[in-house]
Amino acid sequence: MSADVSTLPYITVQPDFADVLADAREGVFGQEDFWVSCYADGKPSVHGKVHTQRAGLTARDGVEFARDGESGITFMASCPTLNIPPTRVRIPRQNIGGDGSPVITAFDVHDTESGETRVAVADASGAIAVYDSDSASPLKAKLPRDTTASALRFFPSGAVLLCATSTYELRFLSASPADFGATPRTLTGHRRAVTDVGMRGRGRTVLSCGKDGTLRQWDVGAGAQLGLSTSTASAPILKMALDDAEGRAWLALGDGALEAHDLSARSMTGRTALPGAALYAVALDAPPHRVAAGALDRPLLGGRRNGACVEDLAFDPSDGTLCAVMEDGLAYRARVDEGRISVVEELVGPDCDPLRGVRVTAGGAVWTVADDGIVRKY
Numbered sequence: 001m002s003a004d005v006s007t008l009p010y011i012t013v014q015p016d017f018a019d020v021l022a023d024a025r026e027g028v029f030g031q032e033d034f035w036v037s038c039y040a041d042g043k044p045s046v047h048g049k050v051h052t053q054r055a056g057l058t059a060r061d062g063v064e065f066a067r068d069g070e071s072g073i074t075f076m077a078s079c080p081t082l083n084i085p086p087t088r089v090r091i092p093r094q095n096i097g098g099d100g101s102p103v104i105t106a107f108d109v110h111d112t113e114s115g116e117t118r119v120a121v122a123d124a125s126g127a128i129a130v131y132d133s134d135s136a137s138p139l140k141a142k143l144p145r146d147t148t149a150s151a152l153r154f155f156p157s158g159a160v161l162l163c164a165t166s167t168y169e170l171r172f173l174s175a176s177p178a179d180f181g182a183t184p185r186t187l188t189g190h191r192r193a194v195t196d197v198g199m200r201g202r203g204r205t206v207l208s209c210g211k212d213g214t215l216r217q218w219d220v221g222a223g224a225q226l227g228l229s230t231s232t233a234s235a236p237i238l239k240m241a242l243d244d245a246e247g248r249a250w251l252a253l254g255d256g257a258l259e260a261h262d263l264s265a266r267s268m269t270g271r272t273a274l275p276g277a278a279l280y281a282v283a284l285d286a287p288p289h290r291v292a293a294g295a296l297d298r299p300l301l302g303g304r305r306n307g308a309c310v311e312d313l314a315f316d317p318s319d320g321t322l323c324a325v326m327e328d329g330l331a332y333r334a335r336v337d338e339g340r341i342s343v344v345e346e347l348v349g350p351d352c353d354p355l356r357g358v359r360v361t362a363g364g365a366v367w368t369v370a371d372d373g374i375v376r377k378y
Contacts, residue, residue: 101373141181
């Protein structure tokens with residue numbers, strides 16, 4: 001974390017502006033406006049309008065907004081008054097779910113060796129579904145009654161899911177069409193909610209962390225716990241980032257601290273205390289072994305946006321940019337350079353519904369989930 005923390009300017013756009021553009025293009029309405037708002041620390045916000053018609057876009061009231069070349073899903077926005085440079089604005093290219101979908105409690109995205117993309121979604125009803133890029137309908141299963149998933153991870157094969165449940169269990173679920181949802185093994189040990197899961201190598205060893213302040217390692221073949229380490233004062237562990245090559249896990253704690261734990265020694269090797277709110281998110285860019293963490297109104301590396309909580313973070317391994325999703329429904333991609341952070345892309349998504357998770361897959365595709373029950377791919 002950098003000691004110098006700046007407040008990042010940002011741009012928000014009317015969430016359904018893509019529908020406004022479509023209506024104008026298809027002649028549903030001859031012309032219509034949508035709003036664009038810009039914010040910078042210590043300066044009055046700017047609230048502009050963009051007039052849309054078949055002939056094109058015309059921005060006014062202090063904002064600039066235009067299509068990004070011939071793309072139908074990216075645009076460029078700026079605000080000269082607030083010194084906000086041209087910033088890419090991106091809308092989803094795919095949505096999974098829709099109006100009335102239950103709240104998503106956990107999700108994961110996996111690119112298989114064959115080039116297929118698999119999206120796993122667990123919701124508040126206890127249902128788990130896997131959407132395959134080459135299939136029109138999802139695979140579906142249900143957890144036991146009154147049980148929901150709190151975390152999901154695909155094994156590297158893509159054929160098995162590691163699922164943490166609201167009953168403090170780890171369940172291994174088949175993700176194969178022939179026996180989807182079958183549970184060959186269940187592990188128990190946590191005494192409070194399991195908040196995150198991960199795995200080493202091909203998945204012979206899996207990890208879990210929870211609000212009981214423990215980081216546990218499990219032998220999948222033996223179905224037994226290999227050992228555990230405990231956070232300082234057993235502070236709740238809310239998220240982890242695994243550096244498998246270095247044999248280290250980074251833990252985001254409920255007391256506002258970030259801890260590094262050696263997986264072989266099963267002990268803490270470093271701690272950075274951040275006074276204030278709990279850390280809800282942590283991500284690792286390895287190499288070059290950069291760690292980003294975020295919480296309620298706390299910095300991400302060298303910058304913060306506003307008072308909204310940082311719910312999840314993910315580095316894009318293809319270019320090192322950092323993707324963040326916020327409790328206020330805003331998502332963005334940022335460039336990180338020597339501890340400083342600058343926004344390069346705003347991801348337009350839900351209408352104020354909190355965003356809860358983010359994943360980045362091959363080619364820089366960004367996936368987010370929100371409380372409106374929709375998975376969005378950018």
